[in-house]
Amino acid sequence: MAEKHINARGLQCPGPIVQIFKEAQNCAAGDILCVEVTDQGFKKDIAAWCKKTKNELLSLEEEGGVIKARIKKG
Amino acid sequence: MKSEKVLIIGGVAAGTKAAAKAKRENPDLKIVVLTKDRHVSYAGCGLPYYLGDVIKEEKELLVKMPEDFLIDYDIEVLTEMEALKIMPEEKTVAVKSLRTGDVQTFAYDKLVLAAGASPFVPPAPGKELGNIVTVRTVTEATAIKNLINTRGIKDAVVVGGGMIGLEVAENLTLKGINTTVVELAPHVLPPYDADVALYVQKYLAEKGIRVLTGTAVKAFEDNGQGDVGVVITEAGPLKADLAVLAVGVRPNVDLAKECGIALGATGAIAVNELMETNIKDIYAVGDCAENTNLITGRPVWYPMGSTANKTGRVAAINLAGTGHKDTMKGVLGTSILKLFELNMGKTGLSERDARALGYDVETVLVTTQDKAHYYPGSHLIVTKLIVDRKTHLVLGGQVYGEGVVDKPVDILVTAISFGATVEQLTKLDLAYAPPFSMAMSSTIVAAHVMINKLQGRFTGVSPLDLKEKMEAGAVLVDVRSDEEFFLRSIPGSINIPLRMLSERAGELDRSKEIIINCKLGLRSYMASLKLKRLGFEKVSILDGGLTAYPFETE
Numbered sequence: 329m330a331e332k333h334i335n336a337r338g339l340q341c342p343g344p345i346v347q348i349f350k351e352a353q354n355c356a357a358g359d360i361l362c363v364e365v366t367d368q369g370f371k372k373d374i375a376a377w378c379k380k381t382k383n384e385l386l387s388l389e390e391e392g393g394v395i396k397a398r399i400k401k402g
Numbered sequence: 403m404k405s406e407k408v409l410i411i412g413g414v415a416a417g418t419k420a421a422a423k424a425k426r427e428n429p430d431l432k433i434v435v436l437t438k439d440r441h442v443s444y445a446g447c448g449l450p451y452y453l454g455d456v457i458k459e460e461k462e463l464l465v466k467m468p469e470d471f472l473i474d475y476d477i478e479v480l481t482e483m484e485a486l487k488i489m490p491e492e493k494t495v496a497v498k499s500l501r502t503g504d505v506q507t508f509a510y511d512k513l514v515l516a517a518g519a520s521p522f523v524p525p526a527p528g529k530e531l532g533n534i535v536t537v538r539t540v541t542e543a544t545a546i547k548n549l550i551n552t553r554g555i556k557d558a559v560v561v562g563g564g565m566i567g568l569e570v571a572e573n574l575t576l577k578g579i580n581t582t583v584v585e586l587a588p589h590v591l592p593p594y595d596a597d598v599a600l601y602v603q604k605y606l607a608e609k610g611i612r613v614l615t616g617t618a619v620k621a622f623e624d625n626g627q628g629d630v631g632v633v634i635t636e637a638g639p640l641k642a643d644l645a646v647l648a649v650g651v652r653p654n655v656d657l658a659k660e661c662g663i664a665l666g667a668t669g670a671i672a673v674n675e676l677m678e679t680n681i682k683d684i685y686a687v688g689d690c691a692e693n694t695n696l697i698t699g700r701p702v703w704y705p706m707g708s709t710a711n712k713t714g715r716v717a718a719i720n721l722a723g724t725g726h727k728d729t730m731k732g733v734l735g736t737s738i739l740k741l742f743e744l745n746m747g748k749t750g751l752s753e754r755d756a757r758a759l760g761y762d763v764e765t766v767l768v769t770t771q772d773k774a775h776y777y778p779g780s781h782l783i784v785t786k787l788i789v790d791r792k793t794h795l796v797l798g799g800q801v802y803g804e805g806v807v808d809k810p811v812d813i814l815v816t817a818i819s820f821g822a823t824v825e826q827l828t829k830l831d832l833a834y835a836p837p838f839s840m841a842m843s844s845t846i847v848a849a850h851v852m853i854n855k856l857q858g859r860f861t862g863v864s865p866l867d868l869k870e871k872m873e874a875g876a877v878l879v880d881v882r883s884d885e886e887f888f889l890r891s892i893p894g895s896i897n898i899p900l901r902m903l904s905e906r907a908g909e910l911d912r913s914k915e916i917i918i919n920c921k922l923g924l925r926s927y928m929a930s931l932k933l934k935r936l937g938f939e940k941v942s943i944l945d946g947g948l949t950a951y952p953f954e955t956e
Contacts (some may be wrong), residue, residue: 337776340771340923341921341924341925342882342883342885342886343886345886345887346883346885349885363915366775366778366779366780367779368804369921371951373890376587376889377889378457381891391776392779393777393779393780394778
């Protein structure tokens with residue numbers, strides 16, 4: 329299973345979530361997406377996205393203002 | 403200089419500030435501070451955080467001990483001493499020792515009333531039951547803290563959704579206590595405008611605090627052991643093993659009133675700019691004294707620790723007999739608080755106040771970053787600006803969000819204090835580097851949006867009016883990307899991403915009012931300009947965008 333890293337730091341409007349949507353389309357079920365963002369709104373967005381799209385949020389961490397999420401494609 | 407006797411009644415913020423400053427002004431003064439409490443010079447504003455263990459021990463709250471004043475400043479502080487009566491003709495005060503019951507007479511040359519304010523206790527039946535508390539003194543807070551830590555409080559009701567009530571609710575929640583806030587007014591934080599306060603309520607609900615507004619407390623019921631068990635409200639009974647009364651404070655003026663000291667229109671002690679009362683050689687400072695609103699020139703009463711310190715200092719300079727004078731011109735009603743990660747502050751007139759005073763008011767709600775959006779740790783904040791359409795003078799502002807709000811509030815404080823117009827706000831040379839601010843800071847962006855609105859470049863719709871407008875046929879068009887819309891949207895809105903607006907404008911009914919929405923506001927503004935070029939006439943923008951929207955989304 330592939331692991332894909334996305335640097336979405338510095339994105340605001342429309343925000344990193346749009347990039348995740350696009351990247352996820354190219355992933356197979358079970359693939360892992362690792363995303364780094366600086367948009368604080370992402371924390372809420374990614375939780376909502378995983379819930380609505382049946383992907384799994386494996387972890388969500390914040391360190392020094394950078395939010396790191398690991399998502400398993402469902 | 404003369405060795406006059408200065409007697410100060412009250413020993414928290416204003417009283418101890420007056421004492422210390424007077425002694426520095428004139429070391430020959432003989433200064434005595436009397437206080438009813440066991441503690442002096444304590445951090446009253448820190449009490450909610452003490453409950454939540456942000457502040458662990460009582461001693462951290464105590465700025466100075468009574469004996470420190472004698473050693474460090476040569477100021478005598480007498481605790482557990484209650485002033486019973488002032489006799490202005492003889493220049494004496496009768497004082498009772500709460501420890502021994504003895505009554506003594508203290509003479510003064512100058513008297514400073516720093517009697518503070520006391521929590522108002524609503525006259526509901528059962529209010530004398532156990533575990534119904536107020537949070538004003540260290541002694542009270544320690545008792546509550548002991549109760550929480552030893553008795554295992556599960557459910558708490560906080561009566562009053564003002565600053566103290568909400569800070570207490572936050573800290574009880576952090577202690578794992580299931581907390582409900584009951585507020586009589588239509589929204590929490592009554593000095594704030596409804597659009598801001600409802601946003602705070604939505605946030606509190608997300609944090610697990612139940613908020614009941616427009617709701618009166620009718621009674622407190624016994625749990626069978628003499629303690630509160632249930633709080634009866636207009637919205638039904640609430641289980642509670644702790645009830646915190648935080649419905650506001652009243653100035654302590656009885657002592658002043660009885661000896662002929664005049665009260666002002668607000669019920670607090672009337673003072674002039676020198677902090678003098680109507681009786682010679684008697685000053686009033688801190689929470690027991692009235693203030694003047696700098697914008698309206700009207701008497702107001704804002705019991706704030708920040709003001710208390712200033713008024714104490716002003717009185718000290720004026721009574722010290724050095725020939726120097728200082729004045730307190732007034733205040734703006736500035737306040738700030740933190741609830742979990744949400745910060746909010748206000749200054750000047752609220753929109754509601756300004757309208758009630760007859761101003762021709764314009765407002766904007768502007769969502770921006772607090773610092774460069776790419777710099778880690780930047781957050782969104784919302785700035786509400788309130789401006790007089792006639793003069794363009796800034797009348798007030800409210801700033802809220804998870805980012806830095808104290809700086810923008812303080813910029814507005816400064817601007818309003820010096821009579822700035824919104825145009826002047828846009829050219830302030832504010833400090834900028836990515837870790838601190840945006841190149842165009844939130845305040846400057848908000849001022850630009852206000853000018854665009856004043857010049858008719860766009861029409862705004864308050865989120866408070868949106869529902870009514872939509873019921874009357876207005877169409878809410880969300881111009882964010884379809885991915886963003888999929889995640890969260892306002893019920894009843896339709897999605898046409900900004901990039902597709904020109905080609906899809908034909909889908910919109912030109913006869914209807916079109917209200918445009920995006921995440922912050924910039925895309926909405928660009929969309930409104932685009933639609934107007936396409937010949938749409940009734941186009942407006944949702945103020946503050948989805949970020950400031952204070953109601954449920956889907």
